[in-house]
Amino acid sequence: MALAVALVVLLALVPAAWVALKRWAGRRAAGPLWPLLLFAVLALAYALVVPPWQTPDEPQHMVHVEVVRRGGFGAAEQLLPFKTPPPGVARMNADVQRQIVASMRATNAGKWLPGGIAGLRAGAVPGPTELNHPPLYYDVAAVLLRPFGSLPVVGRLAILRVLGVVLATAVVWCCGAAGRLLFPGKRWAEASAAIALAVPTFVVFAGAVNNDALAQFLAALLVLLLLAGVVDAGRIARPLPWFGLIVVLLVLGVLTKRTFVPLVPVVLVAIAVRVRPHPRAMLAALAAVEAVVGLVLVTGADARLASWHRATMTGTSRCAGGHGDEWAICLTPSSYQVSQKVPLVDADELGGETVRAAVWMRGNSSTFALDVNTDHGPVAHAEEQPTAEWRYVVVTGHVPVKPGYLGLALTKQGPGTVVVDDVKLSPFDPNQPGAYTDPSVDLPAPNFITNGSGESAVLSAPTALPGPIRRVVDGAVDSVDGLVRQPGAVVDSAGILTRRAAQGFGSFWGTVGWQVPMPLFPVAIQWALAVLVAAGVAGFVALVLRRGFPLAPAAVLASAIVCVGAAAVLQTVPPTEVEAISGRYLFPALVAFTVVLAAGWRHLWPATTDAFRLVLRLSIPAIQLLFIALVLVPFLS
Incomplete structure (x- = not known):
């Protein structure tokens, strides 16, 4: 009634x-x-x-x-x-x-x-x-x-x-x-x-x-x-x-x-x-x-990190003191993850190919994770314990045909801070000369990540x-x-x-x-x-x-x-x-x-x-x- x-x-x-x-x-x-x-x-x-x-x-x-x-x-x-x-x-x-x-x-x-x-x-x-x-x-x-x-x-x-x-x-x-x-x-x-x-x-x-x-x-x-x-x-x-x-x-x-x-x-x-x-x-x-x-x-x-999705609205996810440049991406206890999906036209282009994700990373008291994902599931994953010195983290994986989306996520676990710079996601040819000699050496491949060094920022809504x-x-x-x-x-x-x-x-x-x-x-x-x-x-x-x-x-x-x-x-x-x-x-x-x-x-x-x-x-x-x-x-x- x-x-x-x-x-x-x-x-x-x-x-x-x-x-x-x-x-x-x-x-x-x-x-x-x-x-x-x-x-x-x-x-x-x-x-x-x-x-x-x-x-x-x-x-x-x-x-x-x-x-x-x-x-x-x-x-x-x-x-x-x-x-x-x-x-x-x-x-x-x-x-x-x-x-x-x-x-x-x-x-x-x-x-x-x-x-x-x-x-x-x-x-x-x-x-x-x-x-x-x-x-x-x-x-x-x-x-x-x-x-x-x-x-x-x-x-x-x-x-x-x-x-x-x-x-x-x-x-x-x-x-x-x-x-x-x-x-x-x-x-x-x-x-x-x-x-x-x-x-x-x-x-x-x-x-x-x-x-x-x-x-x-x-x-x-x-x-x-x-x-x-x-x-x-x-x-x-x-x-x-x-x-x-x-x-x-x-x-x-x-x-x-x-x-x-x-x-x-x-x-x-x-x-x-x-x-x-x-x-x-x-x-x-x-x-x-x-x-x-x-x-x-x-x-x-505040000026916050551009082109990246932040898991939280706390902090700006960027800080000074990058690896060889002024700015870097910062992961803190209150801003612990950023992620980015590449344009769908690029994701479809990479479908069926092997990709390599690489970052420079340093930090303290934390665990750092680098993930590459598609609509069909994970493509690559790596976990590292950051140190005070810069380290290069590299993962490779195979992208399925028609991936639906292709994204990269940077995640920090623990109380400390992790600084990440020079994030790259590129096609990778394991048969290319020098492919495994020095991973930190730039290879002639396009980078599908935008603002991988945190140089660009946009204004956030007032707190x-x-x-x-x-x-x-x-x-x-x-x-x-x-x-x-x-x-x-x-x-x-x-x-x-x-x-x-x-x-x-x-x-x-x-x-x-x-x-x-x-x-x-x-x-x-x-x-x-x-x-x-x-x-x-x-x-x-x-x-x-x-x-x-x-x-x-x-x-x-x-x-x-x-x-x-x-x-x-x-x-x-x-x-x-x-x-x-x-x-x-x-x-x-x-x-x-x-x-x-x-x-x-x-x-x-x-x-x-x-x-x-x-x-x-x-x-x-x-x-x-x-x-x-x-x-x-x-x-x-």
Whole structure:
């Protein structure tokens, strides 16, 4: 009974919020109710049909929620791999894991997730940990679930799925509101909301336990707010409330998920567009940005090791006093491991070959390990006891064909410090003259490790920021750094990036579950959708060029689509492993995407407005039925 009441109350928020908005802001602001109700019904139906634990990374997201619900705010941070949690928190986490594994076994989750069967048999929750994600969604979800601790975990999962439906319905309202804002008085202004309903992946993933739900809602609000500002629409567009709400949404978004970060450049575009007619205001805004950046640098933005992944966020992992140069890589008790994966194009090139990893190393009171790994397992391993004198450590191993990824890790165990320099990973020919005479002599072979001597550094997020936010900021900085530091590898990865983009586009429109490979629409339907999208974009560009659409909001819409799309494709720059790119990472730009398509298609539409509206409305059941027949039913069967 408690579960049923909770679900009904959550769903009732949709019409209740619409009625409240209508009374407060008027009928035009609230818009029609039918798209919201239709979306909520469709999304709820999918949430009931898709089995428990079968939306992307749902089990691990639920682990994070349950840890916060039972352990309190900050409990997840205590369970990160590089920390020693209190015994009570560790026991609680183990119990959460056991409950979710038991629920997955009871619901036969392995039937739809073959890759997770081995983990479930071993008592492990499938998927990568989500405990390192920003906390806002999990804190909100944990507070919501606290009165329902006596329910089975699958019951609490159902509550959060309905919460996701409510938040996604709000995104649909934002799509419609953007249409009404930009096309006032047009009878087809709701087209953008209808297009959102015609994206099956968005509808089916609405009922998911995932921090994407809150991130997409905040992103939709932010894009809508930016559009309102650049067209100077109403009280909310006044400078003070506009800037204030932007700051609030940015903070909340960064506290929710990294996929929100690509909207930061969109904010800058909107601000530049708005203050462009006012040079003094632009100079003041520029001075304010420089002041904030300077304050951040002064208050603890240390220079950390570039191009390497650090196991912890403590320390910079670099120090002075290298082997023959100024800098070196430093492993300390608080920063005990760094690792690097070579670009996937290079890893594939080395597939089937023998490689040699070599480093100069010295230290004290520690054990140093040098490892070369692939997706298929370890390739080479060496352990050494460091001394005060520099020593050369060399390992060789055979890389399997199609390694998946090829990475090198430097690890320190013990209380002391290890200094590492001149790290190399190169192809190795044992028949080459002089191959074994002096390992420290450079051989004529390329080095696939970047910044192996620690000479290059990037700024880290200020230590005053909470750990989850620092990870978001550092991850964004690393992506930009990889793009700038290895442009050649990025260019060489064009084929990989193209395949990623195609997969992202296909899964944007129609996928379900989190299997690999992802179930998608047949290629013919994907191509048909691509042609329709291309036509919509072309129509929008033509509309802007003919001055049928204001340039200011067009710049905001275009920057949102480009920034979010680029971030989705360029998750790691350059690509270092075979990754499944989910189209849900494009949903933070859904408001911009639907508005552009609505405007572009209407501009090209040769018939009446009534016919345009009818076709859009009919497209909703048409594409949903295609999705059910071609994607959902095969997935469930």
